[in-house]
Amino acid sequence: MERLSPEQLLSELVDVEDLLIVQDLDGVCMQLVKDPLTRRMNPRYVEAAARLRGSFMVLTNGEHERRRGVNRLVETALGSEDRPAKKGLYLPGLAAGGVQYQDRFGRLSHPGVSPAEMDFLAAAPRRMEDLLLERLPALLPEVDRARLTQLAHQAVLDTQVSPTVNLNGLFGLIPNDLERQQQLQLLLDDLMEQLLQEADQQGLQGSFFLHAAPNLGWDATGRERIKPSVAGDVGTTDIQFMLTGSLKEAGLLVLINRHIAARWGEAPLGDDFNVRTAPRTHQGLMELACSTIRPEWMPRLVGVGDTVTSTPAPDGQGWLRGGSDRGFLTLLKDLGRWCGQENRVILVDSSHGEVDRPGLADGSLKGISDPEDPLHLDLLMPAGPEGYINWFRHLAERRSEKVAA
Template sequence: MPRLAPAQLLEELTSVEDLLIVQDLDGVCMQLVKDPLTRRMDAGYVDAAADLRGSFVVLTNGEHEGRRGVNRLVESALGDQVRPDQQGLYLPGLAAGGVQLQDRFGQLSHPGVSDAEMLFLASAPQRMEQLLLERLPAELPGVSAEQLKTLAQQAVLDTQVSPTINLNGVFALVPGDVPRQRRLQQMLADLMEQLLQEADAAGLEGSFFLHVAPNLGRDADGRERAKPAAAGDVGTTDIQFMLTGSLKEAGLLVLINQHMARRHGVVPLGEDFNVRTAPRDHGALLRLAQERLPMERMPLLVGVGDTVTSTPTDDGSGWLRGGSDRGFLTLLKALGVCSHQPNRVILVDSSHGEVDRPSLTDGRLLGISDSEDPLELDVLMPGGPAEYISWFQALAQRRRVGGRTSPETA
């Protein structure tokens, strides 16, 4: 099918009665940066999200709260720490892959997460930094101990329920050195596997998994494949230590369940449905949706992401496809088939930031998609977050003028 221009999709969505935009954050409405603490959010984007309340939710592997949380970016964008809470200007939806739920007033919950799991997660960032300091000297022999300590501190993202090691700052010391970048990727994988083993030893076997970003899909055992560094594409930059069940595709069903509850007063998947109790593969999630969701009440879904990958296998016989947004975007399109609606997927070019990523600019989608890719990308935004924010604001304006602002309060 031919792709739509952003203006065409804008026209299509202006008058949709029941719309739900499910949007990733980093690389979509914000540039990717080496240090997440330097991220910035546009005030106009925050206002547009508020205008689209009832028709807009986020689905991110980042987190809402804490010093690295998106809530701080909202407050900074608006220059006000009080107004977002009073007026409900925080971004509603799921974070940490689906285990951190927030409404627009910043009210947080972690459905299905135990106290023991939260306690281990609280200790993980310090342990990550310690393990990095043990391993980095061998990989960066010319770097001083003081600089290594700074690098380790910057690399560890001390988020509440998805602590992460991000090596963008370390990769910046070896630009273009693909062999060293690959060794650093392997070091990171080994380190995080050790942390998983320590969780198992603490009696939390099966509680956590490793989310690799970007990735090349999953191995036969379900583990996410790292994307090896290559010339012009650093590949995997970070690994998140996440709670089992933190899958965006499961989160999509949680968000639809809540949307139907708010709009129609029915909770087809149950009030306690969450990503930790949801199935963990595409087929089972789709079957659950077909069996339990009233398709005649499905909203028109628009999925927005930036991380979709496709790389040919070594023997050239097929493709390794992954990316943290691929799963939920694929399920979203399948739900459109079930509900007989043209659900749409927007892919935003995140190569404009500080992180090496494949670009949409030349239209070939190398490293992103392929000629046999089953995921249909309806709209491409090669202009990156700036283009998307402009489009998003235009949509909010049109729907407000057209009286499509939802009366819902969530």
Template sequence: MSPLTPEQLLAEIQGAANPLIVQDLDGVCMDLVKDPLTRSLDRRYVEAAAQMHGRFVVLTNGEHEGKRGVNRLVEAALGDVDQAKREGLYLPGLAAGGVQLQDHHGALSHPGVSDAEMDFLAALPARMEAELEARLPALMPQLSPAQLQSEIQQAVLDTQVSPTINLNGLFGCCGDDVQLQRQLQLMLQELMDALLNLAEQAGLGSSFFLHVAPNLGRDAEGRERLKPAEPGDVGSTDIQFMLRGAIKEAGLLVLINQHIAARSGHAPLGDDFNVRNAPRDHQALLNLCIDAIPADQMPALIGVGDTVTSTASADGRGWLRGGSDRGFLTLLQELGERYGTSNRVVLIDSSGGEVDRPSMADGSLTGITDPEDPLRFDVVMPGGPKQYVAWFQQLAKTAN
């Protein structure tokens, strides 16, 4: 599956005239955990990212700011709440799927987002808590009121532009009861659908969508499919309430546009290009790049992610492919093919954390890819975030 070793990729990037690493965060440079507040970053990774300035950006469905934001992890890794802003050590790039833009000094913006949308999002965490309080007792009668309240507080992630309900803590209360895990997933889907209906009633019907992580791709109506729990793989663990347009494929084009503007002084897709005004169709995004960006300006792209899924369809006639990193990695690969460049796709094994994920240990990549999958992995790192961070540090040492 992997034509390159990590060492060969290192040499290739070092020899590239204009490389750009576009990297996911959770499961890539830090282990997946049940409670996001317990995440941590390695100080050496943060320092290495700073050394890669101009050649490295993040693209994540998490957020930069807030108590659960990655900026807090950067500050904790450095042991100084002011150093990152002062020295430009924050992780630059796009968060919340592409609507939250940040530079390496922590300057933050939400291009294309309205005040009405921000106000609706601000009220969602309290609504999520109330919905869980109403729905969970019937599903989990074994939990006391105090235990339920504790689990609800852990499950609702009160992020600014992508409020989320995460089931990992509740899954921990299920033991090996896969059926109960599936019931929790369906409950969550119904709950989040109800919140989408509230948005429509508020005149914001076209503003939001639900991001399911991990997922099994999209159905005929464009909705992301839940990945049902199975023994050894809990499937979908959370659903994020996200701003429409906040998909990583569109975010990839925003990052490319900004990278070219920083190098040349001209943004080929326009100074105001963002994920809210970008095309929402995969092929349209690809065509926009081809039409607007000259080949001599396109960077050599290295996409790094961990969440890619593939499961045989129930009728045995095909595959349900999804995962929050699949879209941007596929677009990145296709851009390489169209531009004739050696764009690379790097897959990190995130199964070693606290969350059940398909493992690469046996080399089969079962549950991740399939024999007919158009997405190819140029490099796989079965050693997970620990292996990737060590590799990234090695790359940064030669960056200057």
């Protein structure tokens, strides 16, 4: 299948009456950075998202609120802490993989999450720091204790419902040492596994899972595969401690359900449908949608992401495919085939930031896709977030002009 140019997709979407753009954030509308607290958001992007009201939702593994939340970036971009809430300029949609919902006024909820789970998550960042400080000295003996304490604190992202350890600062100490970078990834995986066991011991069996970003899909036990560091591709940089059910593909159905309810006055999956009650497999999600949603109520969907991976399997038989956006983009395409419409997928090149990732510049898609990949990428954005924002703004402007006319 041929890919589209930005102008072709723009022209295709301008006149769509019932449109829903479902978009990731980091690496898509802002550059990937080693320290999330240094992220910046373009005010023109925020304004364009507001123009697309009713046709735009975010779906991110990041979070909306607190000091690391995207809401702070919106406020900084617009130069006001009050205006976004008063004018409804926050980015609506799902965060933390789908367990944190926000409307455009910044009203937040965590459907399906228990107080005991919230309490464990609140204590998790400090526990992550302590475990890092126990294990890092053996791997980084040349780094003194004071520096390791500082790095461990920086590595832990103290978000509300998806606390995360980010390895970028530690990778910076050993930029050319692939063996120790891989050892760091395994250390982190083991550390987070210990945290899962501690949750089980507190009566929270099955409440949480580990999300590796980027990853190589799921193994036979249902765990995400770490993507090892190799030359030119740092591989897995983050592991998030997430609530079970926090899957973007389930989040996509939640957003579709809410969109249909707003447009047609009826939520086909129920008013209380959320990612924690949703099926956890692609097949289960497809079966639920096909048996419950009227095809004529389905909006025309456009999915936008930056994290899709594919590498040859070690045994030479096939491919290991993953990436935090692959699941929801694949479901989006399959839903289009089911209801007889051409849903579109946009992939943004996130290799322009501070994190070493495969890019789109040479057109090979090495490390991203493969010749047998069932996920068709309709539009590639090799210019990265800057190129995507320009396209997004033009779409918002042209749809606004159409409405005004």
